[in-house]
Amino acid sequence: MTFDGAKFRQVLGHFPTGVAVVTGLDADGQPAGMAVGSFSSVSMDPPLVAFMPDRSSTSWPRFRDSGSFCVNILGAEQESVCRTFASRGGDKFASLSWQPAGSGAPLLDGVLAWIDCDTEVVHEAGDHFIVIGRVRDLDIGTPALPLVFFQSGYGRFSSLSLAAWESDLAVQMRSADLARPHMETLSDELDAECVASAVVGEDMVLVARAGSLRSQRLPSAVGQRIPFEPPLGTAFVAWANEAAKEAWLRRLGSDADAQTREVVERTLSEVRDAGYAIGRGARWHSEAAQVLTQDDPDRDRDKTAAQMHRLIQLLPPDYESPTVPTDDVRTINVPVFGPGGVVVLVLSVTVGGQRSLTADLPWTVTRLKSAASAVTKALEGSA
Numbered sequence: 001m002t003f004d005g006a007k008f009r010q011v012l013g014h015f016p017t018g019v020a021v022v023t024g025l026d027a028d029g030q031p032a033g034m035a036v037g038s039f040s041s042v043s044m045d046p047p048l049v050a051f052m053p054d055r056s057s058t059s060w061p062r063f064r065d066s067g068s069f070c071v072n073i074l075g076a077e078q079e080s081v082c083r084t085f086a087s088r089g090g091d092k093f094a095s096l097s098w099q100p101a102g103s104g105a106p107l108l109d110g111v112l113a114w115i116d117c118d119t120e121v122v123h124e125a126g127d128h129f130i131v132i133g134r135v136r137d138l139d140i141g142t143p144a145l146p147l148v149f150f151q152s153g154y155g156r157f158s159s160l161s162l163a164a165w166e167s168d169l170a171v172q173m174r175s176a177d178l179a180r181p182h183m184e185t186l187s188d189e190l191d192a193e194c195v196a197s198a199v200v201g202e203d204m205v206l207v208a209r210a211g212s213l214r215s216q217r218l219p220s221a222v223g224q225r226i227p228f229e230p231p232l233g234t235a236f237v238a239w240a241n242e243a244a245k246e247a248w249l250r251r252l253g254s255d256a257d258a259q260t261r262e263v264v265e266r267t268l269s270e271v272r273d274a275g276y277a278i279g280r281g282a283r284w285h286s287e288a289a290q291v292l293t294q295d296d297p298d299r300d301r302d303k304t305a306a307q308m309h310r311l312i313q314l315l316p317p318d319y320e321s322p323t324v325p326t327d328d329v330r331t332i333n334v335p336v337f338g339p340g341g342v343v344v345l346v347l348s349v350t351v352g353g354q355r356s357l358t359a360d361l362p363w364t365v366t367r368l369k370s371a372a373s374a375v376t377k378a379l380e381g382s383a
């Protein structure tokens, strides 16, 4: 063998799993249970599932002979339930409510889904057992994101629409190509810079631009990245599903207070109602531009991202709100939709120097929206 136990665990920890609590009743009719990541479906006909308890588990032998078990799939909010069932000893059910499933095994309240089984066969496999159960009954429980376990840490699933934003650079580049002629026209007409951004990984990336800010020494460049975190990026998020919104809101950080989150969420609905977001204040814009255009080839991307992150945290949570009275609108952002209603690009008009878009706001918004809907149409997208 060219590896030890630590390496084995480390490498296998790179496979993410969901988390389930397998429960059953002991000989006295008392509930027992353990957290497992080794749950899997096995066969459809007959309907079989499996999980793999460690030989050292003290819970599994308690309900092994009952002949049945219930698999409770945990949601992202149930990390504490998982911790309880991953610990040894104590009354794991003390602060939990549950009901007996058809087999009698405990069905925990609030789980994502449950699968009630009769034990079909138990195989020995090294220091574990492979327990195969025949499904008696199953159902979906509370709708939520699943709890995910990866490299010894808990996390949650990033929704499909976030994944679409993050993965499909080809679609985004094609969209940018389609958008460019509209951007050129708009830029000439408004005598302003027009840019298109897409979400790539953790960032909003500038994928196309037209025109330049005559009064600004530091023009924006294609490829420039800004961390995709609140309060920035509302035009990407306002039309997204709940899970995608939640993923973005989580980037506020765990120490963000409830009020900040509330204002950010309100801003999202204002952006959605108005059909556009703004950016205001010249000072923040020029500070951000300085960070983004630092002329240092050795500068690594993480450092720039960290600096931008600190700048973003200085912004008020309603920074992009279209309803906050201001005479200093610097940027207007509107969404471009791809098929399925996913925002694939955001088109923005930006002015620098002494100029503000406030006076021309309604007209500029109308022009920008019609350019964005022309691109949406070209992409066969829909809002």
Ligand SMILES: Cc1cc2nc3c(=O)[nH]c(=O)nc-3n(C[C@H](O)[C@H](O)[C@H](O)COP(=O)(O)O)c2cc1C
Pocket: 019, 033, 034, 035, 036, 037, 038, 039, 052, 053, 054, 055, 056, 057, 058, 059, 060, 082, 085, 086, 087, 088, 089, 149
């Ligand atoms: C995310 C996660 C996944 C786990 N997966 C398994 C598993 O598949 N099999 C297993 O035997 N233990 C697994 N454990 C550990 C058990 O939950 C835990 O060691 C065991 O229940 C300890 O208590 P017991 O003696 O009451 O069984 C896992 C723990 C966590 C946190």
